[in-house]
Amino acid sequence: MTDAALGAVQVAASDELESPARRALRRLLRRKGAVAGLVVIATFIVLALFAPLISPYDPLATSWTLVRKPPSALHWFGTDDLGRDIFGRVIYGARASLIAGAISVGIALLIGVPLGLLSGYRGGFIDALISRITDAMLACPFLILAIALAAFLGPSLGNAMIAIGVSTTPIFVRLTRGQVMSVKVEDYVEAARAMGNPRWRIALFHILPNIMPALLVQATLSIAAAIIAEAALSFLGLGQQPPAPSWGSMLNAAQRFLTNAPWMALWPGLAIFLVVLSFNLVGDGLRDALDPRER
Amino acid sequence: MLNFLARRILQLIPTLFFVSILIFSLQHLLPGDPALVMAGEERDPEVIAHIRAQYRLDQPAPVQYVYWVKGVLSGDFGESLRIKVPVRELIEQKLPVTMQLAGMAIVIAFLIGIPAGIVSAVKKGTAWDYGANLFALWGISTPNFWLGIMLIFLFSIELGWLPASGYVPLTENWRASLAATIMPAFVLGNAIAAILMRHTRSAMLQVLESDYVRTARAKGLSERSVILKHAMRNALTPVITLGALELGTLLSGAVLTEQIFSIPGFGKLIVDAVFNRDYAVVQGVVLVTATIYITLNLIADIAYILVNPRLRA
Numbered sequence: 001m002t003d004a005a006l007g008a009v010q011v012a013a014s015d016e017l018e019s020p021a022r023r024a025l026r027r028l029l030r031r032k033g034a035v036a037g038l039v040v041i042a043t044f045i046v047l048a049l050f051a052p053l054i055s056p057y058d059p060l061a062t063s064w065t066l067v068r069k070p071p072s073a074l075h076w077f078g079t080d081d082l083g084r085d086i087f088g089r090v091i092y093g094a095r096a097s098l099i100a101g102a103i104s105v106g107i108a109l110l111i112g113v114p115l116g117l118l119s120g121y122r123g124g125f126i127d128a129l130i131s132r133i134t135d136a137m138l139a140c141p142f143l144i145l146a147i148a149l150a151a152f153l154g155p156s157l158g159n160a161m162i163a164i165g166v167s168t169t170p171i172f173v174r175l176t177r178g179q180v181m182s183v184k185v186e187d188y189v190e191a192a193r194a195m196g197n198p199r200w201r202i203a204l205f206h207i208l209p210n211i212m213p214a215l216l217v218q219a220t221l222s223i224a225a226a227i228i229a230e231a232a233l234s235f236l237g238l239g240q241q242p243p244a245p246s247w248g249s250m251l252n253a254a255q256r257f258l259t260n261a262p263w264m265a266l267w268p269g270l271a272i273f274l275v276v277l278s279f280n281l282v283g284d285g286l287r288d289a290l291d292p293r294e295r
Numbered sequence: 296m297l298n299f300l301a302r303r304i305l306q307l308i309p310t311l312f313f314v315s316i317l318i319f320s321l322q323h324l325l326p327g328d329p330a331l332v333m334a335g336e337e338r339d340p341e342v343i344a345h346i347r348a349q350y351r352l353d354q355p356a357p358v359q360y361v362y363w364v365k366g367v368l369s370g371d372f373g374e375s376l377r378i379k380v381p382v383r384e385l386i387e388q389k390l391p392v393t394m395q396l397a398g399m400a401i402v403i404a405f406l407i408g409i410p411a412g413i414v415s416a417v418k419k420g421t422a423w424d425y426g427a428n429l430f431a432l433w434g435i436s437t438p439n440f441w442l443g444i445m446l447i448f449l450f451s452i453e454l455g456w457l458p459a460s461g462y463v464p465l466t467e468n469w470r471a472s473l474a475a476t477i478m479p480a481f482v483l484g485n486a487i488a489a490i491l492m493r494h495t496r497s498a499m500l501q502v503l504e505s506d507y508v509r510t511a512r513a514k515g516l517s518e519r520s521v522i523l524k525h526a527m528r529n530a531l532t533p534v535i536t537l538g539a540l541e542l543g544t545l546l547s548g549a550v551l552t553e554q555i556f557s558i559p560g561f562g563k564l565i566v567d568a569v570f571n572r573d574y575a576v577v578q579g580v581v582l583v584t585a586t587i588y589i590t591l592n593l594i595a596d597i598a599y600i601l602v603n604p605r606l607r608a
Contacts, residue, residue, distance in 0.1 A: 135313070141546045141584060147569060152577075224436070235551065236550075265444045265448065269444065272438050273441065
């Protein structure tokens with residue numbers, strides 16, 4: 001056998017031995033956009049985690065001598081209407097945004113996936129009931145539902161996360177249900193049933209792992225939407241409450257000083273844009289990397 | 296076709312029923328006694344008892360629901376607690392403003408999104424394609440309230456070309472009306488243009504690989520004629536119906552956009568109602584929004600069937 005042929009055999013063998021997760025990761029890392037997105041997200045996570053070490057100033061410290069100072073060597077992003085350092089507030093604001101993105105999508109997954117599994121696998125009356133409730137929730141525009149829920153629950157970051165999570169839930173119910181419907185007729189599910197596995201075991205150990213890729217892609221894209229929604233609720237005064245820093249509430253304050261301190265609006269908006277763009281890039285990359293047709 | 300229509304309309308009934316339950320139960324999420332919240336600073340037991348009787352809060356929840364639905368079905372959404380005006384009247388005043396904004400946004404979205412999607416698909420893999428995809432990513436990732444603020448800074452404060460806020464009805468002065476609404480409409484249309492561009496691109500790519508397009512090319516038709524007369528006509532059908540479904544995005548976006556540009560529309564109505572704890576208005580606005588959304592969904596479904604002969608049988 002020639003060297004080239006041997007090489008081909010080895011490549012094929014290693015490709016077969018590679019786990020699906022590893023293969024998806026390898027494909028994801030081939031996509032420049034997704035890699036750039038991952039780097040930006042990782043940077044923001046580091047900034048959020050080590051904010052006290054990285055931020056040069058206390059984000060809550062006000063100073064009447066530093067009110068609305070433009071960007072300078074001392075204050076890279078300038079200062080706000082109360083003389084607070086905007087760079088520090090943007091770094092601390094990353095905490096609220098990333099936590100809100102992760103927790104609200106976590107809530108949506110925790111409620112939506114079990115309901116979708118139940119609806120898709122059991123069928124019948126339960127399926128009809130869950131589907132109609134999902135339809136009803138999807139009929140209310142996402143942000144309007146989130147605003148209404150946040151308003152009724154009361155303004156706070158915690159309640160905003162619950163409101164966004166609940167408003168995102170129907171997307172996961174519908175997605176999980178659809179995926180379960182297409183997977184449950186597969187041979188391996190039939191085989192698991194023939195072996196006498198109980199329904200919950202089939203749903204959790206045979207169906208759920210096979211619908212994970214679709215859920216992962218949707219979760220990534222939903223984090224992007226949830227971060228925008230948190231910023232929107234904070235902008236309206238329904239999320240993170242002042243003086244705690246949040247990108248949305250910073251933009252709200254900035255709106256009043258647009259004429260003489262436009263930098264107050266630039267940085268928090270740019271931060272939201274960068275993080276959301278990155279999650280969208282990673283979500284798109286994951287969708288391609290996990291698509292079986294791309295093999 | 297008639298069967299499908301009947302089935303589709305019948306499906307609306309349970310959906311609307313659950314929407315009404317969802318909206319009705321929002322009020323019951325309130326921590327504490329709703330009558331106390333409605334009474335505000337007033338803690339007089341007589342006033343609270345009066346509110347409880349007026350809004351039937353002393354009755355069991357299912358009874359309250361039946362009364363509420365009865366009212367809604369006869370066009371009575373209750374009364375604004377703060378300004379003592381029927382909610383229906385408020386909706387009738389504010390809805391046309393948002394509809395003008397939404398209409399302009401849809402036109403802007405179609406004017407940008409569809410040509411960008413077609414160019415991106417026809418010139419796949421070129422700089423045009425990358426440019427259009429970057430535009431789509433930008434549109435999807437930009438928070439519309441930030442875009443609005445940045446546009447105000449550029450066009451109102453720096454250049455002084457457009458008013459930063461306010462609204463003039465179209466019937467009063469169409470020039471001033473367009474000047475006041477063009478920025479918010481662009482902010483709203485931008486995100487939808489991005490979504491439409493993605494839909495158009497994928498639909499066009501699919502159509503361009505189909506047999507009839509190959510046949511049209513084999514007949515010797517010019518590329519322009521193949522794209523405009525053969526490919527585009529089929530590719531745009533699903534895109535237009537999908538565009539109709541973006542109304543939810545539009546109404547969500549209107550909430551913030553109207554807030555930033557101080558436009559007295561539907562979005563501003565709900566935000567003001569939220570801050571004034573005017574729950575009847577919040578319920579009314581959410582219900583009307585959901586009903587509009589469901590109706591448009593139905594129209595989009597029917598339109599899709601009507602323009603697609605293969606689905607008509």
